[in-house]
Amino acid sequence: MQNSLVIFRKEMRAYFNSPIAYIFLAVFLVLSGWFFFSTFFVINQASLRGILELIPVFFIFFIPAVTMRLVAEEKHSGTMEVLLTFPIRNREVIFGKFLAALALVSIGVALTGTYILTAAMLGNLDAGVTLAAYLGMILMAATYMALGLYASTITSNQIVAFILGILFIFLFFYFDKMLVFLPNWLVGTFEYLSVDYHYRNFVRGVFDSRDLIYFGSVIFLGLAMATRKLAERRWS
Amino acid sequence: MELIMKQNKSFLNIGNLLLLLAVLVALNILAGRVFFRWDVSEGQLFTLSDYSREVVSNLSDPVTVKAYFSRNLGQYNNVRQYVKDKLADYRSYSHGNFTFELIDPGDDDEALRQEAAGFGVQPIQMQTLENDKLEVKLVWMGLVFLYGDKKETIPAVQQIDNLEYDITSLIRRLTEPTPTRIGILQGHGEPGLDDRLSMFQEVLSKNYYLEPVDLTTVHHIDTGLHALLLISPNQLFTAGDKALLDEYFMGGGRLGIFTNSVETDMQTQQGTARVLGLEDLLSAWGVSVRNNLVMDQQAGMVQVRMGGQGLMSMFPVSMQYPFFPRVTGFNRELSISKGVEAAQLFFPSSLDTSLASRAGIKVEPFAWSGANTQVMTNRYELGIRQQYTAADFPDGRQLFGAAFSGSFPSGQHEAALLDSMSINLPAASPENRLAVCGDGYFVMNDFLGQRQLANLELAQNIVDWLVQDEGLINIRSKVVTDRPLTEISAGSRNVIKWLNILGTPVLLVLFGMIRWQMKRTRRKQEL
Numbered sequence: 001m002q003n004s005l006v007i008f009r010k011e012m013r014a015y016f017n018s019p020i021a022y023i024f025l026a027v028f029l030v031l032s033g034w035f036f037f038s039t040f041f042v043i044n045q046a047s048l049r050g051i052l053e054l055i056p057v058f059f060i061f062f063i064p065a066v067t068m069r070l071v072a073e074e075k076h077s078g079t080m081e082v083l084l085t086f087p088i089r090n091r092e093v094i095f096g097k098f099l100a101a102l103a104l105v106s107i108g109v110a111l112t113g114t115y116i117l118t119a120a121m122l123g124n125l126d127a128g129v130t131l132a133a134y135l136g137m138i139l140m141a142a143t144y145m146a147l148g149l150y151a152s153t154i155t156s157n158q159i160v161a162f163i164l165g166i167l168f169i170f171l172f173f174y175f176d177k178m179l180v181f182l183p184n185w186l187v188g189t190f191e192y193l194s195v196d197y198h199y200r201n202f203v204r205g206v207f208d209s210r211d212l213i214y215f216g217s218v219i220f221l222g223l224a225m226a227t228r229k230l231a232e233r234r235w236s
Numbered sequence: 237m238e239l240i241m242k243q244n245k246s247f248l249n250i251g252n253l254l255l256l257l258a259v260l261v262a263l264n265i266l267a268g269r270v271f272f273r274w275d276v277s278e279g280q281l282f283t284l285s286d287y288s289r290e291v292v293s294n295l296s297d298p299v300t301v302k303a304y305f306s307r308n309l310g311q312y313n314n315v316r317q318y319v320k321d322k323l324a325d326y327r328s329y330s331h332g333n334f335t336f337e338l339i340d341p342g343d344d345d346e347a348l349r350q351e352a353a354g355f356g357v358q359p360i361q362m363q364t365l366e367n368d369k370l371e372v373k374l375v376w377m378g379l380v381f382l383y384g385d386k387k388e389t390i391p392a393v394q395q396i397d398n399l400e401y402d403i404t405s406l407i408r409r410l411t412e413p414t415p416t417r418i419g420i421l422q423g424h425g426e427p428g429l430d431d432r433l434s435m436f437q438e439v440l441s442k443n444y445y446l447e448p449v450d451l452t453t454v455h456h457i458d459t460g461l462h463a464l465l466l467i468s469p470n471q472l473f474t475a476g477d478k479a480l481l482d483e484y485f486m487g488g489g490r491l492g493i494f495t496n497s498v499e500t501d502m503q504t505q506q507g508t509a510r511v512l513g514l515e516d517l518l519s520a521w522g523v524s525v526r527n528n529l530v531m532d533q534q535a536g537m538v539q540v541r542m543g544g545q546g547l548m549s550m551f552p553v554s555m556q557y558p559f560f561p562r563v564t565g566f567n568r569e570l571s572i573s574k575g576v577e578a579a580q581l582f583f584p585s586s587l588d589t590s591l592a593s594r595a596g597i598k599v600e601p602f603a604w605s606g607a608n609t610q611v612m613t614n615r616y617e618l619g620i621r622q623q624y625t626a627a628d629f630p631d632g633r634q635l636f637g638a639a640f641s642g643s644f645p646s647g648q649h650e651a652a653l654l655d656s657m658s659i660n661l662p663a664a665s666p667e668n669r670l671a672v673c674g675d676g677y678f679v680m681n682d683f684l685g686q687r688q689l690a691n692l693e694l695a696q697n698i699v700d701w702l703v704q705d706e707g708l709i710n711i712r713s714k715v716v717t718d719r720p721l722t723e724i725s726a727g728s729r730n731v732i733k734w735l736n737i738l739g740t741p742v743l744l745v746l747f748g749m750i751r752w753q754m755k756r757t758r759r760k761q762e763l
Contacts, residue, residue, distance in 0.1 A: 017755070022748035026741040033737035041729050046719040111740050118736055122721040124577065128276030179310050184340075187308040192264070200314060205277030213267040217260040228253055 003088045007096025008103070011070075015104055028062055028108045036115060047121025051115055052133050052203050056196060059105075059144050060173055064165025066104060067148030068158045070097045071230065075156035091227045098142075098149055098223060105141045109134065129205035136202025139215040140195055144169045146222025153229035172218070273321075279575070281397070287707030288404040289329045299407060300382045301336035304352040306375040310362055315377060318396045326403065334407075341376050355380040356389040379403075383410040401711045405442045416703055419449035419461040424469035424477075424512075426646060427680055433467065436564075436679040439692045440699060443708060451477045455657070457484035463702040465492040468676025470499055473513045475650065479659055482517060482647045486665045492704040493518070494676040494695075497585035498529045498616050500559075507583070507616025517762035520647040522592025522599070522640060523672050525585050528613045530636075530674075532561030533629040534606030534723055536580045540621055557581050558610070558624055563636060564720060565604035572639050572701040573602040573670065575713020578720045579694045582683045583618075584675035586611065586634035595645060603673070603694075605639030606723075640670040671698045 015021035036051045043050070107112040119125045151164035177196030179187050191197050195218075275283040292299075301323055305316045316338075321338040341359075349359075357378030363371070379390040381403075388406040393399060409415070418440065420429050427433050429448055437446055449457060449464060457464065457480055464484060474479075485491050495514075498507040509527055518524055528657040538560065539552035561581050566573040589599045608629035644665045654661060677683045678691045693712060700709045724732075 016748075016751070019748065022745055025744055030737060030745070033740075037733040037736055041733070044721050046721055111744070114736050114740055118732055119721075122732075123723070124719050126278040126719075128278055131277050176313065179308055179313055182308065184307045184342075187313070191313050192268075197314065204282060204674045205275060206282050207274040207276065209271040209273070210264075210267045210463070213264055217264055221257065221260055224253060224256055228250075 001092075003092040004096035004099065007088075007093055008099045011097055011100030012103065015100070021104055021107075024062070024066065024104065025108050025111065027044050028058065029111055031058065032112055033115070034130060040119075046119045046125045048115060048119055048125070048130060048133065049203075052111060052137070055109070055112070056140060056173065056199060059141055062108075062165060063101075063105065063141060063144040063169060064148045064162045065153065066101045067145060067152050067165055068162040069152070070101060070149055071152040071226070072156050072158045072161040091223070094149065094153075094223055094227045096228060098145055098226075100138045102138075102142050102145050105145065106138055109137055109141065118137055126205065129203070133203045133206045135207075136199045136211075139202070139212075140199050143172070143195055143215055143218045143222070146219045146226070147172065150222050150226040150229065153226045160224070250588065270451050281714045284325045284329065284400065284506075285404075285711045285714065286311045287710050288326070288400055290707070291404050291407055292326050292330045292334050294328055295333035295407070295411060297384060297411075298333045298335065299330075299410065301334070302355065302380040302382070303336055303338045304341055304348075304355075304357045304378045304380070305338055305375040306342075306377065307340045309375055309377060312371045312375075312377060312394065315393055315396055317488045318367065319377075319393055319399065320378070320460060322396075322399055322403070332560060349376075352376055352378065352380075357391055360392055360394075381406050381410055383407075386410050386452065398712075400714075401708070402442065404711055405708065409443065411702050416443065416462045416705070417458075417460060418446050418699060418703070419446045419457070419464040420446055421451070421464060421466045421469065422448045423450040424471040424473060425518045426467055426469050432682055434683050435684055436467075436695060439696055443697065443705070444703075451480055454480070455602055456480065456659075457489065459484065459487050459489060461489060463490035463492060463699060465494070465699070466676075467494045467679065469512055470510055472511055472572050473517075475573070475653055476657060478514065478517045478647065479649045479653060479657055479661075482520075482649065482661060483659045485521070485644065485670070486646050486668045490669045492671045492673075492698055492702055493525075494673045495525055495585075496526050496552075496583055496677065498583060500583050500618060500619065502620070505618040505620060507612075507618055515648040518553055518672075519591055521644045521670060522589065522595045522597045523638065523670070524588040524591065525672065525674050526588055528585050529559070530561065530584050530586050530605055530634045531558035531610040531612065531624075532605045532634075533558060533608040533624070533626070534562050534564070536560040536562045538620065556624075557620060558629070559618060560721070561605050561609075561641060563603050563605065565606065565633065567600070567602045570600055570602050570639065571706045571709045572600070572697050573637075573694065574697065574709050576694045576697065577722045578689075579603070579678065579691045580689050581636060581675040582677035584636050586636065587638055587639050587672060587674050589635065589640075592640055597637065597642040597644060600639040600641075601635050601637070602639055603635075605634040607633055609634050636675065637671070637673045637698075639698075640672070642667065644668055644670065669702050669704075671702055673698070687752050 032051060032054060035054050039050055061160050071085070116130055120127075147168040148165035151168055152161040154164060172195045173194065174194075175190045176197045179190060182190055192214070198214050201208050201211050262353065273282070275281065302491045303323065304318060305319065307316075309316055326346060327334050327336065339352075340350060341352050355378075357376060357380060359374035359376050359405045361372050362375050363373070371725075377392050377394070379393060381388045390402055390406070410668050420426070420433065429437050429446060440446055444462075447461075449461070451457075461484075481491070484508070495512065497510055499510045500507045506530055528707055535558045536557045538557040540555055541552050559582070561584060562578060563581055564578045568574065586605075589601065592599045608626065610629050611631045611634065646661045646663060646665070649661065680696045684691060695707050696712060700706060
């Protein structure tokens with residue numbers, strides 16, 4: 001864990017000592033704000049439904065943009081080899097990078113808190129639903145992050161990592177959108193695999209142990225696969 | 237170093253990854269069977285309310301639910317899971333008297349399809365893509381409740397927000413020994429139940445049996461009616477009609493009166509005073525619907541063609557119409573207005589409750605206008621294309637709705653009339669309830685239209701309060717359908733919008749630049 005924190009700090013410094021974090025967060029916030037507030041006063045409701053539906057779609061593109069460089073860039077520039085000469089476990093490298101990327105996205109999500117304040121000051125916002133939905137959003141981001149990180153370990157080309165990341169994330173986002181095309185015996189499985197299906201419970205204001213187990217499982221599996229892939233590279 | 241590498245190599249080989257996958261799959265399957273939920277939504281929308289628990293735990297005979305739900309419902313798939321969880325919740329509080337089975341009528345099980353149709357569950361059409369062709373598929377998502385030889389059906393569950401209310405209402409209807417009857421007064425120009433009140437009838441009939449009561453055809457109003465509603469009458473009540481109403485009310489029958497004082501004509505854009513002749517009776521009961529028309533600065537929108545020539549005159553423009561007040565001033569402590577965030581009234585009149593207080597009747601005002609109004613008392617100009625300014629609303633808050641309870645004095649009637657009608661009026665009623673609203677249009681189809689308003693929830697609350705069915709209010713009030721924003725000026729809206737869109741990003745970029753500058757300075761100093 002100590003080593004993961006070292007990696008985490010290194011990654012955070014890399015984000016915030018370069019324009020990456022600022023550009024990422026600014027673009028994310030301008031787009032979220034623009035789409036949300038273009039209808040907020042028209043709908044005239046103290047509800048964050050707009051942003052809660054919007055951000056998961058943004059994640060499909062923003063999260064691979066964050067994760068694509070995590071391993072692929074280091075491999076490409078050769079710094080990964082240097083890193084791996086240190087007495088540090090693969091899983092610690094992966095976990096540290098995962099935490100840093102998640103922290104960056106969480107900062108972006110937290111900064112949309114001004115929308116919560118606005119809605120709460122102008123109307124009767126459901127605080128419980130908002131809290132649960134934001135937690136669901138972070139869990140969704142963590143899940144996508146694990147998938148994107150795995151994509152980044154597959155290749156040393158950032159563009160390929162980005163496209164693969166979008167592909168994996170889109171697949172998990174889209175699972176429950178294609179149910180009508182599936183035979184009945186596959187419906188339950190595909191629905192359960194969908195990130196959006198589990199996220200919707202949080203948006204309703206319900207913490208369900210099934211959703212927590214699902215998110216935990218996909219995150220754990222994604223990180224394990226990324227660790228495994230990193231180990232392969234290390235020994236290849 | 238070698239040891240660490242060894243650990244890395246041994247951890248997560250392909251065999252271990254597969255094992256991990258199997259463990260996670262097993263964990264998820266187990267989690268599907270043993271789970272817990274924590275509902276943090278306001279009003280615990282997804283947790284069974286105390287009233288529903290009470291209803292289901294008091295069942296003395298078994299209620300069986302047949303849930304005809306297709307396995308593959310596309311966009312409605314989450315509904316299936318939700319319904320299953322909700323029915324399981326009911327079952328867990330029922331002491332074994334509530335059971336359910338999930339049935340998929342499938343693609344080719346004709347017998348099950350027939351069975352569902354026999355119970356009134358009809359399939360819904362859903363578009364699917366099969367064999368590279370768009371095809372229409374039939375799916376089922378209905379619930380049938382069986383209790384002895386009685387049955388109730390929800391033909392299709394497409395919305396989950398009101399499901400608990402619907403289920404509890406149906407269980408009550410099935411199991412209550414005598415149905416709760418609500419009379420709707422007819423014969424004085426009131427809207428018809430199947431006509432302009434059909435939307436109102438639809439929501440109320442989930443819990444009550446509604447029946448028209450025409451004073452011209454009855455000798456006495458049936459005392460078996462749990463409540464009687466007078467909705468927007470516009471013709472004169474005779475002395476005999478008033479005696480019948482008083483007899484019913486003095487006998488303990490509950491009354492709901494929704495009436496405007498002004499008859500409006502949008503063709504001429506003028507209003508005229510309604511003459512109902514009920515003033516003396518209402519005054520005796522402690523209330524007066526004032527002869528006025530209230531305009532409210534906080535108003536709903538109407539679509540208006542502005543007239544004139546040119547292209548713009550062809551398209552309707554949305555504008556606020558002060559004669560349609562948007563009511564957000566509710567007393568949230570009272571069950572009668574619980575869960576109603578906003579309703580819209582149409583050409584309302586204000587109420588005077590001072591007489592009730594003097595007569596010792598308990599008054600609970602529950603709905604008010606906004607802070608800026610204009611109260612019209614003589615000429616009623618309904619100018620729909622008029623641009624109104626703040627100066628047009630010099631008057632303050634007006635009362636639109638009030639609930640009265642206690643022992644009410646009877647009205648004054650000619651003794652000969654009462655004798656001829658065989659009416660014996662006591663001096664005062666037993667403990668009774670009366671609800672009055674200065675608008676009767678707010679429950680009518682033609683005014684509700686496609687608007688997403690909480691008007692019908694308010695009307696349901698009033699009826700529930702009248703018949704003392706406040707448990708249902710508690711379930712319904714969990715669903716807040718409308719959370720309107722506070723009215724602010726267009727300028728303030730723009731400031732808030734742009735501050736939110738650009739404020740944080742600009743601060744962030746500034747922070748980055750300052751940090752970069754400080755770093756540069758530090759580096760220079762180090763050199």
